[in-house]
Amino acid sequence: MVTEHGSAARARRIGRLVIYGSLIALAAFYLMPLWVMITTSLKSLDEIYGGSFIGLPRSVTFEAWSKAWSQACIGTSCTGLKPYFVNSLMMVIPAVLLSTGIGALNGYVLTKWRFKGSNLVFGLILFGCFLPFQAVLLPMAQVLGKLRLSGTIPGLVLVHTVYGICFTTLFFRNYFVTIPDELTRAAQIDGAGFFRIFFSIMVPAALPIMVVSCIWQFTQIWNDFLFGVSFTAGDSSPITVALNNIVNVTMGRKQYNVDMAAAMIAALPTLVVYVVAGRYFVRGLTAGAVKG
């Protein structure tokens, strides 16, 4: 048994206290905006203007939520966020599935069926991950117009799939690289072809990265604003654009509780995904930083 010197033990205890204290203070800072959003959204407008900001609502009311969902005015149409929420869903689901599926195939080719120039192809795709979209907004708008897709949900699906492929390809490439090439060779000798190996061996082995890719794509596409605001208008906008419109209405007394409820509605899907599958979300986040 080690008997510790009294002062050393005390110093250590104080050190631990400082560490935990700082961590908890930081946690409070990170949680504060969420707290404020939720409490504000549950207060009545009078209570808010009465000066209650940080405290619990005196009486909880879901009025602001129902208003944000079905009555709030976006531009001139007062439909609430509901149709825009649906828009975002219609956009996000096909775009996530398409980009993940294509990324999986690309990652498979780039690791297990390398060809002359495949490294160059990967480099070209990789730069796409870091493309500032401002550099392609104008031509994309032109092309969507030519394809008669401007202002439509399928148009946004196309855009998000195209630029999503870059990240999903990176995910799958970096994952498949860790699967030994001998596995493909063994399957080849067993008589399996390109697609057979992909579906029978690679896909079942790639479930974790499938989840990472889907979550990452879901978060990115759901949260996108730039493409939404650039390529859609009015009814066909995704939820982020609609939220921004609600918040930036300048007429009349500002309904902060409705703003916050609307923000919560827009944030909920990604927050739920984060709470349910945070582990995979973090892997997606750090994928851009780990070696390719």
Next chain:
Amino acid sequence: MATLEIDRVRKAYGSMEVLKEVSIAIGSGDFLVLLGPSGCGKSTLLNMIAGLEDITAGAIRIDGQTVNDLSPKDRDIAMVFQSYALYPTMTVRQNIEFGMKIRGVPAAEREKATREAAEMLQMGHLLDRKPSQLSGGQRQRVAMGRALVRHPKLFLFDEPLSNLDAKLRVDMRTEIKRLHQRLKTTIVYVTHDQIEAMTLATRVAVMKDGIVQHLDEPQVVYDRPANVYVARFVGSPAMNIIPGRLKDGPAGAELLMDQPDGGVSRIAGVQISDAARRKYAGRPVLVGIRPEGFSVAAPGQSAVKAAIEVVEPTGPDTLAMFTLGGTEVIARLAPKAVEAGQIADLAVTTAKVVLFDPETEIRID
């Protein structure tokens, strides 16, 4: 069962030549070991036999049929990989049946073949496990089982034992040997471990820099290595290569090697052809003596004088280090035969001495 013929095969990646005109032919039922250090081209050659890599030039024939342009699945081969390459999401049974399923083998037959293989490798109780639940040795068995059920013409092994620990490696080696004796299939086996080559092979091809240095039965490769490289690569401790001189006398050829004390050790009665004797008389040669070629000399026997520097007992015998011909020499002697610091007279088994040309390093016959 099949013959395998590798006929002047070359492999190049751009300007980098990995294999330079390799020719090997083995008969039906042979166990060929491709032996060499990493980067010598042995795995490339195996992959070319399997059809996993293209052949730059030359031809590979299995049972007389050129297979250059056949895809792996049409070559009737099976392969066992170093990392076992078990499909991680399938059970052992599914792993073994995967190839048969692709070939459209009926379920009943698959079941039967799997059972036979499992019996042969004593892994019936593992069939419903996933690879991740198996130990290294068990994975190795499954990988072999997967190859077995195919009844291929040719078995290919790519360093199958190098991921196993020492004890298991010896067990599996015996297992493979037993399998070969039972099935009599033609096998090509790649390894960098010369003991595996010695114990398993009926034919060994020692490779270096994309060239086959020596192709023969293991005992011949061991006793009469084609060159200094092979002599040093096969056998542990390696064959001693001692600089010396050949002297032609009335009593026959005699080898002279300098002792560190300034004296000269002489070995008489070396077996050498007349032509070579005339050619090398009075010239330097490299003298190859296996460690077990030395023994403590009986009184009066001709011997080299060895000032023993270090002694390493290994149990069954003792390794003694001394200097001869300006180089360190290792002798394998009986336990406690000599002590460090002692000057010992060591006799040399002349029948086992091999001579090499000092310039070309090729064996002198």
Next chain:
Amino acid sequence: MTRKKPISDRVADWLPRLVMAPSLLVILVGVYLFIAWTGWISVSSSRMVPSYDFVGLEQYYRLWATPRWHIAVVNLFIFSSLFLLVTMGVGLVMAILLDQNIRAEGALRAVYLYPMALSFIVTGTAWKWILNPDLGVQKVVNSLGWEGFVFNWITQPTFAIYTIVIAAVWQSSGFAMAIFLAGLRGIDNSVIKAAQIEGATLPRIYASIIVPMLRPAFLSVIVLLSYIAIKNFDLVLAMTNGGPGNATEVPSTFMFQATFRRNQMGVGAASAMMMLMTVAAIIIPYLYSELKESRNGH
């Protein structure tokens, strides 16, 4: 003579390339052709609709002669440097604190990271409300008794950009923390033990041994945060909409306004090209070194 391969085998040889081809085509068009296209518009006289004449660098001269663009560039500089510094500082501190065998590490990490799951629009909306001088934090502090407390930066042209920094740090520092923490976890424990045996104190060990060993993590964080900073658009729009006046204009909002709102397509394209070049100057060397390292590592 070797026989020709059967057709089915030759198709199989080409299959990987065939599968890859559509993606490659889409990327070549969607990324590289479109960049070239934007480049072309930036050297044309396009205003409301694209016109494909050639006016040389006229639009770039016009861009750099625009006071708004100057504000945008200065703001980007202020925003990026502060955002990078504070985010990395906070992220590193959080990572080091979390690396001390903390009991509720998982939960704390989740709390620090959840803002990354939010849209910048949501973040902006929340912070706009928090920083609201009439009803937000200022009011709270005032009502606690500190009557003179003023925190109205969001309405002050000189200070509004700093409020965006606060919100951006809040959103992204968890991300920096995650990368630093991954880096810390990759460091061999025996290094720390060796230093402890030599008598170094924990802060000393961190300052002179561990943090220098985090160099790759720093590189990643710097590059990825710079990228986030340059393309930052939603947050500005949601919090200040470029205002008050145009005090918080940044290149991304400038580009959007010029292109879609002010019928200055040529100038907008020129500003987009400036942004692209800035990003490329940071990202391409980074990707190059990452790829090279991983190739050597194999």
